[in-house]
Amino acid sequence: MYPIRIGKEFINQKYNVYGLCVSGTQVAKGMREAGIETFEVSSKKKLLILQILQLNKWLKQRNVTVIHCHKSGDILVSALLSILTKRTTLFTEHMGVTRPKKDLYHKWVYSHVNSVFSISNETLQRNLKALPVAASKISRLWLGTDIPNSPIDDIETIRLIKEELGLDPTATIIGNVGRLCLGKGQLELLNAFAKLTPTYPQSHLLLVGGIDANEGADGEFVTMLKHRVSELHLKERVHFVGFRRDTDRMLAIMDIVCIPSHNEAFGLTVIEAMAAKKAIIAANTGALPEVLGNSALFCNPLSSNDITTAIRQYIENPELSKSNASKAFQRAQSEFSMQTHIKRLEHYINQIQVK
Numbered sequence: 455m456y457p458i459r460i461g462k463e464f465i466n467q468k469y470n471v472y473g474l475c476v477s478g479t480q481v482a483k484g485m486r487e488a489g490i491e492t493f494e495v496s497s498k499k500k501l502l503i504l505q506i507l508q509l510n511k512w513l514k515q516r517n518v519t520v521i522h523c524h525k526s527g528d529i530l531v532s533a534l535l536s537i538l539t540k541r542t543t544l545f546t547e548h549m550g551v552t553r554p555k556k557d558l559y560h561k562w563v564y565s566h567v568n569s570v571f572s573i574s575n576e577t578l579q580r581n582l583k584a585l586p587v588a589a590s591k592i593s594r595l596w597l598g599t600d601i602p603n604s605p606i607d608d609i610e611t612i613r614l615i616k617e618e619l620g621l622d623p624t625a626t627i628i629g630n631v632g633r634l635c636l637g638k639g640q641l642e643l644l645n646a647f648a649k650l651t652p653t654y655p656q657s658h659l660l661l662v663g664g665i666d667a668n669e670g671a672d673g674e675f676v677t678m679l680k681h682r683v684s685e686l687h688l689k690e691r692v693h694f695v696g697f698r699r700d701t702d703r704m705l706a707i708m709d710i711v712c713i714p715s716h717n718e719a720f721g722l723t724v725i726e727a728m729a730a731k732k733a734i735i736a737a738n739t740g741a742l743p744e745v746l747g748n749s750a751l752f753c754n755p756l757s758s759n760d761i762t763t764a765i766r767q768y769i770e771n772p773e774l775s776k777s778n779a780s781k782a783f784q785r786a787q788s789e790f791s792m793q794t795h796i797k798r799l800e801h802y803i804n805q806i807q808v809k
Contacts, residue, residue: 457524458484463796465489472516501531510538520803524548533566542806543567550577550719551584561586568806571595573720574741593802597720598795601729601786606706615707619695621658628765629660629708631701631723634679635672639714639737639755641679646761648686654769662704664697705730710768714755718742728786733775735764749781
């Protein structure tokens with residue numbers, strides 16, 4: 455959904471924004487709701503074989519001069535379009551390439567890309583090694599999100615949200631937001647939480663994320679995770695609330711947000727927690743230390759003992775918790791707001807077009 459978010463921001467700044475998407479998808483629906491005029495196709499294969507000329511004509515009629523790709527597979531579409539009409543092509547690499555792409559096919563496709571944006575220093579280093587693109591064309595561009603001027607912190611509102619979820623208003627909530635799968639570290643977090651429960655009887659663990667495959671979850675992992683909860687006799691203290699659109703409300707009731715992802719390429723969830731002004735514990739791997747700076751506690755994501763120690767530090771030192779939450783919020787506002795991201799993206803686009 456990220457292209458929709460930046461599309462809305464550019465529209466707000468009086469740019470003309472258009473989208474290419476597959477009909478009947480959430481992306482297509484989201485683009486229409488955002489006021490983005492779309493060229494919709496039934497499949498990518500049909501687009502490449504039958505509709506590429508039609509798409510090029512559609513773009514020319516709207517005087518589109520910049521194409522921004524967000525999936526590596528879409529670069530082929532842009533490359534074919536560039537043969538027909540020369541345009542500036544941008545590619546935001548959201549994952550960080552893990553295998554070299556320097557064969558003849560990828561060399562040709564990427565030769566039509568003017569600039570690659572890596573979403574973190576972590577992914578930048580991967581892309582410099584793996585992509586057939588000159589280093590001068592690869593830049594780090596942090597993503598952005600909506601940062602509220604003041605997060606939800608009203609005591610009564612937080613009490614009502616807890617009651618809505620069947621939680622004791624006085625409970626200490628340790629939370630995690632993200633896709634439920636092995637790489638996001640929820641199993642290690644659960645094992646860490648189990649070690650805390652005898653000492654802190656008012657502590658609860660809140661897991662926010664889809665629990666079904668159609669919500670993006672790893673079904674086998676969710677089953678295993680719930681089985682582990684039963685083994686630990688923690689059914690009354692571990693809460694699966696499923697996929698939520700009101701992430702800000704879920705974060706609001708968390709006293710500590712713990713994100714022990716094994717190897718995060720960036721971590722928008724972390725920024726959302728920063729924007730919610732929360733005390734954060736994060737993995738000391740991947741891009742999370744880069745994103746959080748000195749505003750969090752870090753742990754080995756594969757060590758439940760390490761995670762337990764970090765959680766205990768916050769529980770036993772409220773001043774540290776408050777200080778880190780404040781630093782995280784300030785960092786989110788200055789570095790990761792959508793407005794900051796758009797300004798940086800606009801700067802790069804203008805630079806490329808001048809060249």
